[in-house]
Amino acid sequence: MIRLLLLLPFIGLMIVPFYNIREPHLFGFPFFYWYQLAWVPLTSLLTYIVYRSVRRAD
């Protein structure tokens, strides 16, 4: 079940209309840009969580 976490990046990034907006800005970046950049570390983190459970299963 924990593997389903790997689907979150797909959902988060395929719902383009949700993030195709300017506000709120962060460090001068419009939302469109920092939202997608934020998914990079978030995806790594989710993958790490799944990795820990899979590694034990091996």
Add this chain to the structure above:
Amino acid sequence: MLTNVDSAAFAVFLVLFILVTGMGFVASRWRKPETLAHLDEWGLGGRKFGTWITWFLVGGDFYTAYTVIAVPALVYAVGAYGFFALPYTIIVYPFVFAVMPVLWKVAKERGYVTAGDVVRGAYGSRGLELAVAATGVLATMPYIALQLIGMEVAIKALGLNGEVPLVLAFLVLALYTYSSGLRAPALIAFVKDIMIYIVVIAAIAIVPTKLGGYGAIFTAADTAFAAKGSGGILLSPAQIVPYASLALGSALAAFMYPHTLTGIFASSGGNTIRKNAMLLPAYTLLLGLLALLGYMGHAAGLKLASNNDVVPELFKTLFPSWFAGFAFAAIAIGALVPAAVMSIGAANLFTRNFWKVWVDPKVTPAGEAKVAKITSMLVKVGALLAILLMPTQFALDLQLLGGLWILQTLPALVFGLYLNWFSSPALLAGWAVGLAGGSWLAWSDGLKPLHGIDFGAGTVAVYTGVLALALNIVVAVVVNLVLKGLPQARLSREAA
């Protein structure tokens, strides 16, 4: 040949290029095997690359030199739409995490070197094996040519004109790939990736301070697009589906290519791949920030002859010449790693799934390595000739079709890892219809990657590769149902 050459930039470039060339030849003795005359050694580096080597190799091979030039160029030209490379290179990793360790395990256990080997092993079909292998080689050739375009841009930015420098650089690459195999790009990838990291981090840290900060950069880009009347820092409503479908299709296609699969097969195990799925997004962060160089080009008020010049011009304008030379060397060296791995991946396919099957079934491991070495040379010469003799647009168009083609090998390569349902004729039919149908759609749309579909409520453009994949899967399912139904239908008729 030497016009407007900055001596500091040229000296830095030359020193780094010579260093890397030396490394390429020394690599044959790095982690030295008993013999390099075996495809597992020459073509896969002995399948022993651990987490870090794999990280540098796949990173250096997936995020190509052309990316460094083309993504900022696209963002410079059209704005937000060019950012599809970011979601693409994020969602690719959960896919890699879930699928690639399974593929690696099958390959390791049965001694497979290529996607063609995996497919033959799963379905026992020579036809499907040949289809997958041929698609891999065809899709890779224009990709190698693209790396040459990236290298050409960097060499031109140094002020070197003419084709001699490009030919020399490529000859050197061909020679050390021939002698060292996959070890050469793996070793060079360390230098290449560290250089690219330095260049991009310098650019994203220093350029904004010279241009008034990121807020000012986005505003400048916004103004420039408004003045031009096209593009923008947000997607237009019509670009939303293209953006999402390009990201999804590209992500599914990315690890079907021979060069990325070679990086996967060369790693030391499933957990190496899983850890890399966690760590490779560091390059994605870099790519996302690199893409912003396109907007920095607007903020710096660059006047460009070609969109591809945005990165070189930015470095020439805002940095001292020695650092610009360093950046251009990073891009040129950055082209060597993917070009080498691509030619190795294509050579492995040709050797294992064509030569061994159709020409010389009794070929020894040493003979395989020899055929692969010569093929890798020919593949590179072919790409070089294509760039020198044909218009650049031809390589770009073929690369676009190549992405669509390679995506059609996904069902054959991946479905069999999980399901024991599909038969090879069904997958072959799906592949053929997807490939032909997708190519025809792309052709009829004037070689644009998007095809408009009328859903009743107006036309929506979708990435043609995804449409072709959907067609591929539907055909495979239907043909499989028909094939499975045939004997049963006959049986039930006979019973009645």
